[in-house]
Amino acid sequence: MALLVQKFGGTSVADADRIRAVADHVARTRKAGHDVVVVVSAMGKTTDQLVRLAADVSSVRPTRELDMLLSSGERISMALLCMALAELGVSATSFTGSQAGMITDTAHTKAKILEIRPDRLRETLAAGGVPVVAGFQGVSTDREVTTLGRGGSDTTAVALAAALDADACEIYTDVSGVFSTDPRIVPEARKLARVSFDEMLEIAASGGRVLALRSVEFARNHHVPLHVRSSFTWEPGTWVDQEEESMEQAVVTAVTHDTSEAKVTVTGVPDRPGLAAVLFRALAEEHINVDMIVQNTSLHGTTDISFTVPGDDLATSTRVCEALLGELEAQGVTSDSDVARVSLVGAGMKTHPGVTALCFETLAGAGINIEMISTSSIRISCMIRADQAEAAVQALHAAFELA
Amino acid sequence: MALLVQKFGGTSVADADRIRAVADHVARTRKAGHDVVVVVSAMGKTTDQLVRLAADVSSVRPTRELDMLLSSGERISMALLCMALAELGVSATSFTGSQAGMITDTAHTKAKILEIRPDRLRETLAAGGVPVVAGFQGVSTDREVTTLGRGGSDTTAVALAAALDADACEIYTDVSGVFSTDPRIVPEARKLARVSFDEMLEIAASGGRVLALRSVEFARNHHVPLHVRSSFTWEPGTWVDQEEESMEQAVVTAVTHDTSEAKVTVTGVPDRPGLAAVLFRALAEEHINVDMIVQNTSLHGTTDISFTVPGDDLATSTRVCEALLGELEAQGVTSDSDVARVSLVGAGMKTHPGVTALCFETLAGAGINIEMISTSSIRISCMIRADQAEAAVQALHAAFELA
Numbered sequence: 001m002a003l004l005v006q007k008f009g010g011t012s013v014a015d016a017d018r019i020r021a022v023a024d025h026v027a028r029t030r031k032a033g034h035d036v037v038v039v040v041s042a043m044g045k046t047t048d049q050l051v052r053l054a055a056d057v058s059s060v061r062p063t064r065e066l067d068m069l070l071s072s073g074e075r076i077s078m079a080l081l082c083m084a085l086a087e088l089g090v091s092a093t094s095f096t097g098s099q100a101g102m103i104t105d106t107a108h109t110k111a112k113i114l115e116i117r118p119d120r121l122r123e124t125l126a127a128g129g130v131p132v133v134a135g136f137q138g139v140s141t142d143r144e145v146t147t148l149g150r151g152g153s154d155t156t157a158v159a160l161a162a163a164l165d166a167d168a169c170e171i172y173t174d175v176s177g178v179f180s181t182d183p184r185i186v187p188e189a190r191k192l193a194r195v196s197f198d199e200m201l202e203i204a205a206s207g208g209r210v211l212a213l214r215s216v217e218f219a220r221n222h223h224v225p226l227h228v229r230s231s232f233t234w235e236p237g238t239w240v241d242q243e244e245e246s247m248e249q250a251v252v253t254a255v256t257h258d259t260s261e262a263k264v265t266v267t268g269v270p271d272r273p274g275l276a277a278v279l280f281r282a283l284a285e286e287h288i289n290v291d292m293i294v295q296n297t298s299l300h301g302t303t304d305i306s307f308t309v310p311g312d313d314l315a316t317s318t319r320v321c322e323a324l325l326g327e328l329e330a331q332g333v334t335s336d337s338d339v340a341r342v343s344l345v346g347a348g349m350k351t352h353p354g355v356t357a358l359c360f361e362t363l364a365g366a367g368i369n370i371e372m373i374s375t376s377s378i379r380i381s382c383m384i385r386a387d388q389a390e391a392a393v394q395a396l397h398a399a400f401e402l403a
Numbered sequence: 404m405a406l407l408v409q410k411f412g413g414t415s416v417a418d419a420d421r422i423r424a425v426a427d428h429v430a431r432t433r434k435a436g437h438d439v440v441v442v443v444s445a446m447g448k449t450t451d452q453l454v455r456l457a458a459d460v461s462s463v464r465p466t467r468e469l470d471m472l473l474s475s476g477e478r479i480s481m482a483l484l485c486m487a488l489a490e491l492g493v494s495a496t497s498f499t500g501s502q503a504g505m506i507t508d509t510a511h512t513k514a515k516i517l518e519i520r521p522d523r524l525r526e527t528l529a530a531g532g533v534p535v536v537a538g539f540q541g542v543s544t545d546r547e548v549t550t551l552g553r554g555g556s557d558t559t560a561v562a563l564a565a566a567l568d569a570d571a572c573e574i575y576t577d578v579s580g581v582f583s584t585d586p587r588i589v590p591e592a593r594k595l596a597r598v599s600f601d602e603m604l605e606i607a608a609s610g611g612r613v614l615a616l617r618s619v620e621f622a623r624n625h626h627v628p629l630h631v632r633s634s635f636t637w638e639p640g641t642w643v644d645q646e647e648e649s650m651e652q653a654v655v656t657a658v659t660h661d662t663s664e665a666k667v668t669v670t671g672v673p674d675r676p677g678l679a680a681v682l683f684r685a686l687a688e689e690h691i692n693v694d695m696i697v698q699n700t701s702l703h704g705t706t707d708i709s710f711t712v713p714g715d716d717l718a719t720s721t722r723v724c725e726a727l728l729g730e731l732e733a734q735g736v737t738s739d740s741d742v743a744r745v746s747l748v749g750a751g752m753k754t755h756p757g758v759t760a761l762c763f764e765t766l767a768g769a770g771i772n773i774e775m776i777s778t779s780s781i782r783i784s785c786m787i788r789a790d791q792a793e794a795a796v797q798a799l800h801a802a803f804e805l806a
Contacts, residue, residue, distance in 0.1 A: 016456065016459035016460045019460050020460065020461075050479065053419065053479075053483065054482075054483060054486055056419035057419045057422050057423065057483045057486055057487050058423075058483075058486035058487045058489065058490040059490055060486060060489040060490040061486045061489070062485065062486065062489050064496070064497075065482040065483075065485040065486050065489070065497055066482070066486075068478055068481070068482040068485075068497050068499075069478065069479055069482035069483065071478065072475040072476075072478040072479050072482075073475075075471055075472065075474070075475040075478075076453065076456075076472055076475050078471070079457075079468040079469070079471040079472035079475075080456065080457060080460045080461075080468075080472065082465065082468040082471075083457055083460055083461035083463060083464045083465065083468050083469075084460050084461045086461065086463040086464070086465050086468070087461040087462055087463040093467070094467075094468055094471050096471075096548075099546070143502070145499075
């Protein structure tokens with residue numbers, strides 16, 4: 001008998017039929033002898049609708065009130081799921097973030113979990129019941145309702161699994177697992193039976209949308225095995241777990257891509273120590289998450305600094321750079337949002353030095369120019385033109401024989 | 404400078420425009436120098452929609468989970484109202500029932516308020532802010548989310564006004580006050596400037612839908628002056644307050660009617676002491692709220708007992724009576740839902756004995772047969788055929804010169 005945390009995303013509880021299907025699956029899991037803690041997101045597009053409603057009402061939206069508003073969505077889905085479970089004869093009890101003991105800091109709309117006090121969940125489990133917990137929300141040390149930001153429900157599930165010492169955390173979603181690349185671009189893409197936490201982190205960070213980066217980090221740090229699977233087919237999905245030294249590792253596990261980033265270039269920066277620090281400190285103060293950074297070799301005493309940022313932050317980033325032109329004694333700022341990043345991820349890369357060369361040869365063979373490059377020990381990312389992203393993904397997936 | 408509790412019902416916060424109009428009114432009240440505590444219902448028909456959704460999901464709906472579900476509605480409206488107030492430069496903070504210190508008993512879906520600990524509301528007021536409180540909800544002594552049942556938001560507002568020792572509780576709704584009768588039936592119906600708590604209790608109990616009976620009882624017991632007014636016209640409405648001995652009282656204040664009741668008759672009951680007690684004890688145990696009771700004069704040793712119950716309880720009431728036929732040695736049970744109750748309410752009735760006579764003469768003159776009668780010191784109610792209700796209201800309103 002295991003203790004499982006089962007998390008169901010918005011599409012999994014989008015309507016009455018889907019909620020009943022989820023209840024059926026939870027009831028089967030119970031019948032198989034396992035203890036279950038369920039974590040749910042808000043139904044379908046509820047959260048987006050509430051955000052739109054708030055925009056209709058006011059141009060000023062205090063984050064405390066946004067959290068109060070958005071945290072209503074999970075109350076609805078969790079109460080409905082408990083009713084559907086009751087009809088199947090399963091005793092289930094819903095818990096808000098606060099009732100589940102999800103204590104967070106006070107950073108509204110992007111709170112961080114400080115501590116979990118799951119006493120009431122343990123009591124419910126001990127009494128043979130199924131606790132159904134609102135994902136995405138908590139209560140702050142100031143007793144205010146908080147939300148955890150993007151991917152928050154995944155984080156709730158993983159954090160609860162860690163706090164309850166669960167045997168696994170099952171993440172149910174609308175895809176059947178983690179694939180070797182996006183199946184919409186490469187139909188032969190293969191579902192991966194198992195990836196390591198490190199690989200999953202690189203996949204999530206480089207454009208794979210199945211799991212939020214933050215929840216993978218949490219799972220890795222707390223050794224919570226994840227099972228990503230579909231709530232539409234219920235078939236076994238992808239296990240995300242610790243790397244096992246004994247296994248032979250695939251050189252490349254997955255090809256990912258991301259077209260949501262934009263490139264900013266500051267031109268004619270004098271080649272003096274400290275100027276890059278000034279630039280990136282200013283961006284950090286605006287909470288802009290800079291990803292790739294490339295500084296060209298200096299010629300004639302000046303250099304160009306290029307970096308990528310999330311597309312949403314492009315306007316702010318350009319403004320920050322322009323405001324610094326005088327201080328940097330730089331020439332100008334250009335930006336480009338027609339870019340895409342394609343990445344190769346694989347734990348075996350560490351010990352196979354030929355990967356980079358094959359990657360560059362493959363893209364060159366497909367007539368694709370590489371504008372920026374960044375690497376980690378288990379990832380290679382190339383910035384290319386946005387309209388060549390699909391061709392690049394297809395060429396790399398074929399070249400590394402991932403099908 | 405006064406402390407006012409302003410309560411806005413579902414139609415008053417039904418959409419973004421109406422929420423902004425409410426914010427504007429609250430901001431004006433603040434600018435006039437008053438302290439304000441706002442209580443809101445869920446937007447428009449939200450609660451009804453959630454109830455339907457629950458019925459779609461499951462035939463089993465534990466009341467704890469219903470409360471969790473239904474309490475989400477006010478979170479949405481109150482957070483949105485705080486945002487609209489923020490845009491107008493008014494510092495506003497939303498509070499759930501739990502955060503507002505609304506401690507209730509554990510009777511889910513019809514909880515009773517046990518105690519209010521409005522510390523956080525007082526802190527917000529002291530800091531110059533406007534607390535916006537979720538109506539209809541509380542937290543039980545078991546730390547569970549509860550709702551207060553029908554008219555719950557009015558009860559929240561009145562209870563908070565009492566706990567905070569407010570100068571008045573303003574109930575904003577979609578009508579402009581309490582009328583001498585239903586203006587849809589009698590266009591000349593007059594808006595009452597002032598009614599006593601006792602009159603308002605009789606009006607609410609006999610079919611007037613403006614205020615929930617329970618909130619009027621609470622206001623009377625705690626001496627909270629109520630001001631019922633429109634959130635569409637914002638004009639002064641009707642004050643509900645303590646009776647002042649010095650004022651000359653109108654003999655009749657209002658004519659009300661109610662077609663939601665049904666009549667049950669148990670025929671051929673032996674005329675022995677204790678049998679009626681058996682019957683009404685059994686009905687009470689099913690939580691059926693019996694209103695009028697008439698027992699005919701006994702002939703040949705048997706009698707007929709008629710009583711009225713809410714239409715929703717008719718099936719249960721008939722079942723209870725049929726099960727008791729043997730024990731009562733009665734003949735049979737008949738029921739009739741085509742009935743209406745028309746009532747005259749007025750504090751001056753106590754000292755004007757001719758009211759009953761004029762009431763009966765008026766109905767007789769209109770060709771309307773009276774099937775049952777019940778009276779209190781300030782109310783006369785007659786049960787008549789349902790299809791004669793409008794004619795009866797019109798005739799009585801004219802006879803007592805209420806226009």
